[in-house]
Amino acid sequence: MEDFVQDFVAETVEALGALDNDLLRLEVGAAEPDLVPRIFRAVHTIKGTCGFLGLNRLRRVAHSAENVLDAIRKDRLAAGTEVVTAILGAIDVLKAITDHLGATGSEGEGDDEALINRLDALHEGASATPAPPPPPAATLSAEEAALAAAWDATPAHIPIPEPVPAPAPAPAPILAPAAVPAPRAEARPVAAGEGAAQSIRVNLDLLETLMTSVSELVLTRNQLLQLSRNSRDNSFAGPLQRLNHVVSELQENVMKTRMQPVGNAWSKLPRIVRDLARDLDKKIEMRMTGAETELDRQVLEMIRDPLTHMVRNSCDHGLERPAERVAAGKDETGIIALHASHEGGHIVMTLSDDGRGLNLVRIRQKAVERGLATEAEVAAMGDNQVAQFIFRSGFSTAAAVTDVSGRGVGMDVVRTNVERIGGTIELSTKPGKGSVFTIKIPLTLAIVSALIVDCAGQRYAVPQISVTEMVQAGEGGERRIERIRDTPVLRLRDRLLPLVPLRSVLGLPRGEPGKEGSLVIVTRVGAYEFGIVVDSAQDTEEIVVKPVAPLLKEIGVYSGNTILGDGSVCMIVDPNGILARAGRLDTSAGGDGVQAAAGAEGLHGSERVALLLVRAGLGMPKAIPLDLVARLEEIAVDEIHELGGRMLTKYRGKLMPLIAADHGVAFEPGTRKPVLVFAEGENSMGLVVDTIDDIVESDINVELRSGRPEAIGSALVGGRPVELLNASHFVGETAGTWFSPPSVARRPRGRRVLMVDDSPFFRGLVGPIIRSCGLEVLATGSAEEALARLEAGERADLVVTDIEMPGMDGYELCRTLKRDPRWAHLPVIGLSGHAGAEDVERGMAAGFARHLPKLARDDISRAIGEVLQPETCA
Known part of the structure; x- marks a missing residue:
């Protein structure tokens, strides 16, 4: 009898699981002719089988629910909210009793009289004929006996003495949920000629x-395959090939037995939404698409609770009450949409609502109150970055604790559960428009395909589901690794790809110069794409994932380990952990873009300069020295405001002025624009462009001077014409003299600097830096011209000179000045593309007051302020 009970529990769980959604469709009046009969048959079958097994408590509840459904079926009772709520209550009780029966073998104690009386009252109010009393446990009607016999009619069961006709075959069952003890195998016969599986x-x-x-x-x-590759004996090649094929086929088929539709994890959500809508006095519609998408049962079980919590949060926090929605110009019914799809070995699920969005002001306040960030740090964060605080443990903005939420428990568990199975969760929110959660999880956790890479002589496995492509980088050519300040980047087609050297993240020893870190594994984590730099890639391999040892869990960069074909243990790296450990991007930031500090370690020649090529408007490409740019940002057009004819945006807790690099730059709502940020100290301004094209290093020779203040002129860069932007013009237009160091900005005007540089391009760049310090500039193109103008009586308080020049170079010019008593008092600042220790020492020996890199704007301004003390200037 115990086997019968377990079989009954499994089938009843399946039947009850489908009834919730069927009843919700019945409540909204779904036009399905078979809907009411289908619900009635399910409850009727459960009642009949309960009588056969002597489960009286289940039988009484099912009988009362069946009577109400029968009244609905015969059009004597309307399926309104009150009626459906009562039936759903009966289904809940049936589920609870069935769960207890499966776990303990008994129905358990419980008082169901109030529920039964409520159901009976609904039935009696619908019909003048009183409801027939439930049959006694010892007596079965002919129909019930037939149902019980049909349910039990399998070779594995003890046959029932009464011969009865079998009903129509039931739908093929799915695997029982993990919470229910799985029964023994049960074979179902199929009649000859039927197409059913x-x-x-x-x-x-x-x-x-x-x-x-x-x-x-x-x-x-x-x-075995590894041994075969290393062996010269080919006699095993054929059998191994066959074995490989059979094992792969077996693996695929076994994996299929674990796959279930993701809709199985969604089955309870419509009921949850319906009940919460009633409790919260809201109108909510749940829309689900892609429920047929399949994934591993283990993953399915782990994603069920996070989804439930997120849906409850959307109902409680996200969606407004009808009156609020109407006042905001929305439909009074809020929408929660859930969608699933396959994407490159992953399942991607998006949960969105069209509600009020997160209360970012309150989240900022709470983050500061709890010490998670300072006011300055919070002010500098973008909206999506601030939203990530809801994933912190114990974080809640609710004013009061309710039955639904407010205890600060849940969203941190959501993220933990998702990341535990190798997934990612992203959140974006827009005030007044709603929020979107995007969950990306692997199809299975047991066996995955991995890329085996080598780094510092050790092998690591990178899950292939995270790998977008591999790129071989080099010292030169198009695919060379550049540096924007301390961040290595790779120019990959139409974007700059930030790089994370695996050696640095894992603390591995550096390799020989030119022999390390040339292969870039392009990896995607959520919305972020970056490159992991390794030495080489060896092979792809199907690996069995073993859990990471507790000792290594705290490191955060490993998701597990595996045994390779040669028997060695290999660690599986976690791209999420690598990204967080490297500190290049904050994985909880949620889509605010890559913030890379722009700059170069030095120029490689007197007139070679690293240029950032951009496009702005419809004209030719534009270029600006990379060293002048402090950061590259992306700013939403919707976050740009206009005040007094000027564009402003909130940036790092302050208002930052913006200016378009060209009048043709498009500002379309809903888009994001690249911004070149110029900064000094706490001040910054942004130059808005359409796209960032490339970083190149080139000789600069201005061939056509520009008549416009925003451009220095045109030059050939890499064989193509570009327009050289005048950064100082844009700074002056938007931010006035805020670049000037205070000690210099207060200095009275009238002092003059003799600037010497044979390149018009660099004269056009360095001159504005000097002028921003409140000084006049006397520009010359050679050392000889500079000396001639001094001989002619031109006055100068400071000399700023390039070092590498044809004819007399900067060193010789300085020595010449220091030897002549008329000009020995003049301080000289030397600028060079080379500013290493040896170069500085040579410059000091020649008499320089300072030896600085070209285009080091902050250093030049600071040096001028230090050199031109009041007592040194007449």
């Missing part, structure tokens, strides 16, 4: 054992 119920423990055995078989297969 046979199904079998298998114990879940047996499936797990089978999966483990297949995993070990895959490891053994890999080891």
Whole structure:
């Protein structure tokens, strides 16, 4: 009898699981002719089988619910909210009793009289004929006996003495949820000539054992294949090839037994939304698409609770009450949309609502109150970065604790559960428009395809589902690794790709110069794409994932380990952990873009300069020295405001002025624009462009001077014409003299600087830096011209000179000045593309007051302020 009960529990769980959604469709009046009969049959079958098994408590509740459904079926009772709520209450009780029955073998104690009386009252109010009393446990009607016999009519069961006609075959069952003890196998016969597929119920423990055995078989297969590759004996090649094929096929089929539609994890959500809408006095519609998308049962179970919590949050926090929605110009019914799809070995689920969005002001306040960030740090964050605080443990903005939420428990568990299975969760929100959660999870956790890479002589596995492509970088050519300040980047087609050297993240020893870190594994984590720099890639391999040792969990960069074909242990790196550990991007920031400090370590020649090529408007490409740019940002057009004819945006807790690099730059709502940020100290301004094209290093020769103040002129860069932007013009237009150091900005005007540089391009760049310090500039193109103008009586308080020049260079010019008593008092600042220790020492020996890199704007301004003390200037 125990086997019968367990079989009954499994089938009843399946039947009850489908009833919630059917009843919700009934409540909204879905036009499905078979809907009411289908619900009635399910409850009727449960009642009949309960009588056969002597489950009186279940039978009484099911009988009362069946009477109400019968009244609905015969059009004597309307399926309104009150009626459906009562039936749903009965379904809940049936579920609870069934769960207890499966776990303990008994129905358990409970008082169901209030529910039964409520159901009976609904039935009696619909019909003058009183409801027939439930049959006694010992007596079965002919119909109930037939149902019980049909349910039990399998070779594995003890046959029932009464011969009865069998009803129509039931739908093929799915695997029982993990919470229900799995019953023994049950074969279902199919009549000859029927096209229906046979199904079998298998114990879940047996499936797990089978999966483990297949995993070990895959490891053994890999080891044999490795031995075969290293052996000269080819006699095993044929059998191994066949074994490889069979193992792969077996692995695929076993994996299929674990796959279930993601809709199984969604089945309870419509009911949850319906009940919460009633409790919260809201109108909510749940829309679900992609429920047929399949994934591993283990992953399905782990994603069920996070989804439930997120839906409850959307109902409680996200969606407004009808009156609020109407006042905001929305439909009074809020929408929660859930969608699933396959994407490159992942399942991507998006949960969105069209509600009020997160209360970012309150989140900022709470973050500061709890010490998670300072006021300055919070003010500098973008909206999506601030939103990530809701994933912190114990974080809640609710004014009061309710039955639904407010305890600060949940969203941190959501993120933890998602990341535990190798997934990612992203959040974006827009005040007044709603929020969108995007969850990306692997299809399975047991066996994955991985890329085996080498770094510092050690092998690591990178899950292939995270790998977008591989790029071989070099010292020169188009695919060379550049540096924007301290961040290495790779120019990959139409974007700059930030790089994370695996050696640095793992603390591995540096390799020989020119022999390390040339292969870039382009990896995507959520919305972020970056490159992991390794030495080489060896092979791709199916690996069996073993959990990471507790000792290594705190490191945060490993998701597990595996055994390779040669028997060695290999660590599986976690791209999420690498990204967070490297500190290049904050993985909880949620889509605010890459913030890379722009600059170069030095120029490689007197007139070679690293240029940032951009496009702005419809004219030719534009260029600006990379060293002048402090940061590259992306700013939403919707976050740009206009005040007094000037564009402003909130940036790092302050208002930052913006100016377009060209009048043709488009500002379309809903888009994001690249911004070149110029900064000094706490001040910054932004130059808005359409796209960032490239970083190049080139000789600069201005061939056509520009008549416009915003451009220095045109030059050939890499064989193509570009327009050289005058950064100082844009700074002056937007921010006045705020670049000037205070000690210099207060200095009276009238002092003059003799600037010497044979390049018009650099004269056009350095001159404005000097002028921003409140000084006049006397520009010359050679050392000889500079001396001639001094001989002619031109007055100068400071000389700023290039060092590498044709004819007399900067060193010789300085020595000449220091030897002549008339000009020996003049301080000289030397500028060079080379500013290493030896260069500085040579400059000091020649008499320079300072030896600085070209285009080091802050250093030049600071040096001028230090050199031109009041007492040194007449």
